[in-house]
Amino acid sequence: MMRHLLTVADVMTKDVVTVAEDTPFKAVVATLAEHHISAVPVLGPYGGVAGVVSETDLLRKEEFQRRQRRPWWSRKARTKAAALTADRLMTTPAVTIKAECTLDEAARVLGERGITRLLVMAGDDLAGIVTRSDLLRAFLASDQEILARVRRDVVDRHLWDDPLAVHVDVLEGVVKLTGQVDKRSTVAFAEQLISAVDGVVAVRNELTWRFDDTTRATGATFY
Structure with missing residues (x-):
C-alpha cells in the first residue's frame, strides 16, 4: 500500500484572484491592495494563464521614474518599467506545478527558482496558488x-x-x-x-x- 502524503491540492488557495491581460497598471495595484496579496495571475482571452504580475514587477515603474538614467538597465527591464497594462507588466511564462505534486516537490521548485509562489494547474486549468507559507502549514x-x-x-x-x-x-x-x-x-x-x-x-x-x-x-x- 502507498503512504498518504499531503499534496499541493491539500494546502493551496483555491479561490485565486486574477486579472486580464488588458488590466491597467493602477487596477492591478488596487487588486493586490484590496486582497492583501503580493502577486496576481494574468489570464489570456481564452482563460489560459499568460503570466504573473508581482509587486516586484510593479515597483520597477517607480524605480525607473525616479532614476531614469541607469545605463545598465536592460531593454526588457525598461519596457516593463514603462508598461501600462498587465500583459506588459507580467513575468512570463508563469512557474507552475501540478495539483497532485507533494509538498516537498513544491518546496524544491520554489527553492530552485528563488520564488515565493507557484500557480497550481489541473490539466490546462488554473486550480489554485501555493505559497511558502502554505507549505509550512503541514507543520501546524x-x-x-x-x-x-x-x-x-x-x-x-x-x-x-x-x-x-x-x-x-x-x-x-x-x-x-x-x-x-x-x-x-x-x-x-x-x-x-x-x-x-x-x-x-x-x-x-x-x-x-x-x-x-x-x-x-x-x-x-x-x-
Whole structure:
C-alpha cells in the first residue's frame, strides 16, 4: 500500500484572484491592495494563464521614474518599467506545478527558482496558488495528528513484523521511537520513512535490534 502524503491540492488557495491581460497598471495595484496579496495571475482571452504580475514587477515603474538614467538597465527591464497594462507588466511564462505534486516537490521548485509562489494547474486549468507559507502549514498539525499519520503510514503498513513492539511518541512535532525490532537495517529505514511524514519536525530514534544484518559477519549479533 502507498503512504498518504499531503499534496499541493491539500494546502493551496483555491479561490485565486486574477486579472486580464488588458488590466491597467493602477487596477492591478488596487487588486493586490484590496486582497492583501503580493502577486496576481494574468489570464489570456481564452482563460489560459499568460503570466504573473508581482509587486516586484510593479515597483520597477517607480524605480525607473525616479532614476531614469541607469545605463545598465536592460531593454526588457525598461519596457516593463514603462508598461501600462498587465500583459506588459507580467513575468512570463508563469512557474507552475501540478495539483497532485507533494509538498516537498513544491518546496524544491520554489527553492530552485528563488520564488515565493507557484500557480497550481489541473490539466490546462488554473486550480489554485501555493505559497511558502502554505507549505509550512503541514507543520501546524497537532501531535495527535502526526502520531496518527506515523502509525497509519509507517508502523501499521507492515514495516515491522510486530508493530506493537515499536512505541511512538510525539511532542512538538518531534517523533520518539522506542522498542526493539528484528533487524538493524529496519532502524534506519524506519527513521527515513517517518522523517518524510508530513508535519514531522525531527525523529529521535532509540530503537534497538536483535540481529545486525548490516555486517558481513556470519554470526548473528544480539543485543
